[in-house]
Amino acid sequence: MASDTLLPMNDLAGKHIVLGLSGGIACYKAAELCRALVKEGASVQVVMTEAAEQFITPVTLQALSNRTVYGSHNASGFDARESNGMPHINLSREADAILIAPASADFMAKLLHGRADDLLSLLCLARPLDKVPLLIAPAMNREMWAHPATQRNMTQLQADGTTIFGVGSGDQACGETGDGRMLEPLELLDDVIAFFQPKRLAGQHVLVTAGPTFEAIDPVRGITNLSSGKMGFAIARAAREAGAQVTLVAGPVHLSTPRGVARINVSSAQDMFAATVAHAQHATIFIATAAVADWRPASASSHKIKKDGSGATPQLAFVENPDILAAVAKSDRAQSGKLFCVGFAAESQNLLENSQAKRLKKNVPLLVGNIGPATFGQDDNALLLVTAHGVTELARDSKLRLARKLIASFPIPTGT
Numbered sequence: 001m002a003s004d005t006l007l008p009m010n011d012l013a014g015k016h017i018v019l020g021l022s023g024g025i026a027c028y029k030a031a032e033l034c035r036a037l038v039k040e041g042a043s044v045q046v047v048m049t050e051a052a053e054q055f056i057t058p059v060t061l062q063a064l065s066n067r068t069v070y071g072s073h074n075a076s077g078f079d080a081r082e083s084n085g086m087p088h089i090n091l092s093r094e095a096d097a098i099l100i101a102p103a104s105a106d107f108m109a110k111l112l113h114g115r116a117d118d119l120l121s122l123l124c125l126a127r128p129l130d131k132v133p134l135l136i137a138p139a140m141n142r143e144m145w146a147h148p149a150t151q152r153n154m155t156q157l158q159a160d161g162t163t164i165f166g167v168g169s170g171d172q173a174c175g176e177t178g179d180g181r182m183l184e185p186l187e188l189l190d191d192v193i194a195f196f197q198p199k200r201l202a203g204q205h206v207l208v209t210a211g212p213t214f215e216a217i218d219p220v221r222g223i224t225n226l227s228s229g230k231m232g233f234a235i236a237r238a239a240r241e242a243g244a245q246v247t248l249v250a251g252p253v254h255l256s257t258p259r260g261v262a263r264i265n266v267s268s269a270q271d272m273f274a275a276t277v278a279h280a281q282h283a284t285i286f287i288a289t290a291a292v293a294d295w296r297p298a299s300a301s302s303h304k305i306k307k308d309g310s311g312a313t314p315q316l317a318f319v320e321n322p323d324i325l326a327a328v329a330k331s332d333r334a335q336s337g338k339l340f341c342v343g344f345a346a347e348s349q350n351l352l353e354n355s356q357a358k359r360l361k362k363n364v365p366l367l368v369g370n371i372g373p374a375t376f377g378q379d380d381n382a383l384l385l386v387t388a389h390g391v392t393e394l395a396r397d398s399k400l401r402l403a404r405k406l407i408a409s410f411p412i413p414t415g416t
């Protein structure tokens with residue numbers, strides 16, 4: 001599913017995208033994709049093959065893109081209405097990217113061979129390779145997808161510099177079930193947005209904790225807190241967009257997993273501790289955003305605690321939970337500079353002083369302060385970045401944009 005973590009806003013502003021449709025039932029999804037790209041701020045020029053027009057009309061795409069569609073009437077690639085008569089040159093020169101969605105097996109084969117017998121394949125061939133990336137979203141029956149010819153074509157297209165967004169799995173229009181469906185429009189939108197982000201964290205493994213923990217009192221009750229997990233999920237998404245391998249250890253939250261992120265669901269602080277410490281062995285950057293419960297009931301009852309009718313209340317005793325960030329920051333990997341640790345501080349007052357004190361207490365190079373009650377559950381936040389060298393304020397903004405700024409702010413570890 002596409003990420004619902006802080007839906008991006010205007011992330012494609014200023015981008016001009018040529019959206020090419022080749023023939024396939026997934027053309028109906030291209031209408032939604034076109035709308036999503038436009039909503040995100042992109043200008044979209046649709047180009048359809050003759051086969052695509054069998055599945056959806058150019059009128060639909062014209063209404064959604066607010067531009068005249070290039071279709072089968074331009075099939076030859078010549079268009080007397082353009083002053084130079086060469087739409088394949090004009091279209092491919094002004095694009096920031098060409099996105100083929102759906103890309104049929106036949107169209108991929110055509111691209112591979114550099115054939116150019118219709119406008120869409122012609123403009124793909126005519127695009128300046130170093131300036132206009134070609135992104136494709138394949139869509140086909142599972143047997144066609146698994147066929148060695150398609151897989152071979154895909155490998156070669158990638159070697160030729162094409163970005164392939166992969167396929168979804170599940171029920172297919174033909175009645176069969178398997179791999180080959182076109183990704184959903186919002187998944188493709190996330191992939192296009194990610195494509196344009198700088199790949200600052202390529203080769204890094206980022207580990208993120210997010211959300212609250214849940215400390216059981218008995219099988220039906222427990223102690224938790226108001227953390228929504230949104231900041232941590234936004235950081236996981238931003239790190240993935242920046243090219244990192246990302247592992248997200250998430251407490252109980254109802255957020256969908258950002259695309260390409262490996263998620264591990266945990267409940268208690270002890271579970272979060274175990275999962276985090278295990279994955280920290282391979283991480284190069286650790287960002288602790290979780291609101292870990294400081295204490296847990298000393299012993300959770302295995303059966304529901306019942307009222308006995310006397311008005312007596314249960315006497316709960318607590319023990320302190322392990323400090324995940326402090327433990328990871330103390331590890332050999334962190335101490336030797338192979339693992340860069342970032343802590344968060346959820347404060348209610350004296351943000352600067354508390355954040356500076358917490359950075360020293362947790363022994364981390366970067367501590368991010370925020371006012372908990374002002375941000376829990378919200379889609380925006382304001383951050384204070386505290387290091388040994390000073391303090392930087394990141395003004396109130398969407399959590400996703402703040403996450404991108406945060407990961408652009410710290411030095412990248414060089415060790416392994």
Ligand code: CTP
Nearest residue numbers: 288289290292321322323324325343344345346
């Ligand atoms: N943290 C952690 N494990 C804990 C408690 C906190 O990993 N058991 C991490 C949080 O994810 C955050 C940082 O430590 O990155 C600070 O968390 P915070 O709740 O603000 O502070 P505490 O350490 O709990 O201190 P205090 O409650 O006294 O403010």
